[in-house]
Amino acid sequence: MNQEHLDNLNKGKQFWNEWRTQCPEVLPNLRGAHLTIMDSHQKYPLERRDFTEFNLSKTDLGRTNLRAVDFSGVDLSSTYLDGAILTEADLTGANLQWSNLEEANLKEAKLSQANFYFANLQRADLTKTDCRNTIFYQADLGAADLTRANFSNANLREANLMGTRLVKTIFENTDLAGSSIWGISAWDLNLEGANQTDLVITPKDYSIITVDNLEVAQFIYLLLNNQKLRDVVDTITSKTVLILGRFTPERKIVLDTLRDALREHNFVPIIFDFERPKDRDFTETIVTLTGMCRFVIADITNPKSSPLELQATVPDYMIPFVPILQKGESPFSMFRDLKAKYDWVLDTLAYDSVENLIKCLDKAIIFPALQKGEELMKRKANELKIRDIQDYL
Numbered sequence: 001m002n003q004e005h006l007d008n009l010n011k012g013k014q015f016w017n018e019w020r021t022q023c024p025e026v027l028p029n030l031r032g033a034h035l036t037i038m039d040s041h042q043k044y045p046l047e048r049r050d051f052t053e054f055n056l057s058k059t060d061l062g063r064t065n066l067r068a069v070d071f072s073g074v075d076l077s078s079t080y081l082d083g084a085i086l087t088e089a090d091l092t093g094a095n096l097q098w099s100n101l102e103e104a105n106l107k108e109a110k111l112s113q114a115n116f117y118f119a120n121l122q123r124a125d126l127t128k129t130d131c132r133n134t135i136f137y138q139a140d141l142g143a144a145d146l147t148r149a150n151f152s153n154a155n156l157r158e159a160n161l162m163g164t165r166l167v168k169t170i171f172e173n174t175d176l177a178g179s180s181i182w183g184i185s186a187w188d189l190n191l192e193g194a195n196q197t198d199l200v201i202t203p204k205d206y207s208i209i210t211v212d213n214l215e216v217a218q219f220i221y222l223l224l225n226n227q228k229l230r231d232v233v234d235t236i237t238s239k240t241v242l243i244l245g246r247f248t249p250e251r252k253i254v255l256d257t258l259r260d261a262l263r264e265h266n267f268v269p270i271i272f273d274f275e276r277p278k279d280r281d282f283t284e285t286i287v288t289l290t291g292m293c294r295f296v297i298a299d300i301t302n303p304k305s306s307p308l309e310l311q312a313t314v315p316d317y318m319i320p321f322v323p324i325l326q327k328g329e330s331p332f333s334m335f336r337d338l339k340a341k342y343d344w345v346l347d348t349l350a351y352d353s354v355e356n357l358i359k360c361l362d363k364a365i366i367f368p369a370l371q372k373g374e375e376l377m378k379r380k381a382n383e384l385k386i387r388d389i390q391d392y393l
Helices: 003-010 011-022 213-227 228-230 249-264 285-292 308-314 335-341 354-359 362-380
Strands: 163-169 185-187 209-211 242-244 267-273 297-301 321-326 350-352
Touching: 003 011, 185 213, 209 213, 209 267, 213 285, 213 308, 242 249, 242 285, 249 267, 249 297, 249 354, 249 362, 285 308, 297 362, 308 335, 321 362, 350 354
Parallel strands: 163 185, 242 267, 242 297, 297 321, 321 350
Antiparallel strands: none
């Protein structure tokens, strides 16, 4: 802590802001200061220290005692608040973009309408915080405690929620699309009206697998990593559709459009993108996912997209495989052998545009897949025929 900087702060808002304007190159160092007027033994905030309209951007407030202070509407962008005590503080409408709140204590703080874009809240304690209408877009909340926090109408798109503790957390009408949720502990959540599309359930540097339900995510991940559990629940195949392929940026529209269209038909799409094949041996993962699905759609347009995975799954899983191929392209060389040997591989559907693919989704993909599925079920149900040696005597 710099005592001169603390003295400037204690001289009041006008002096502080003028000093910041006159010395823009100075980054105030208040680390470890005691800036609250609350007694540590007081149970409720009877009086708040008012920092409204203070320019505190790029200030070092790490390890500072800020219990019950009033930061409402304050610019705290790019500020260090790591390890700070902010219990019961009022940060309503504050700007905390790019701020560092790692391991900060925010219990029962008011964070509604604040902006935490790209903020670091790793291992922070947000127990019972009011985060209504708050922006956490691309924020890092890894291993944070969000127990009983209220995130109603908040924006957590593409946020890192890996390892977070979620107990009785409220996500009513919250936008969680694209957030990373591997390793979460989720119990008794309120997800009414929440946008849960494309939740990433795999760790960093692994091939991305997404699901559309936060509470189901843990279950899906367990299925991928627990053989006994997979055996018990091998009947949950009525709504799941696996989409395979390597979706490069220019072809990602195929993935996105297919996924959205399947949702409209009340299916649950699981996406597996082979963009990063060096992460791990993910053929086992594909085999597990295939066993959970009603049918599989495999885009074989890119010759490197999924030959090994199809060869590993088609022979062992008697479920419909629907290959699709963009016109003008050719399937990988060994695909003909798969089609010839296994009749649950449907005829390849060549499409000229994504629009026409979706327009014919029901007739050209869903209906033939379900029809083939029924045929295969009947075949599986047939009794084993046994010959009697007496018939040959």
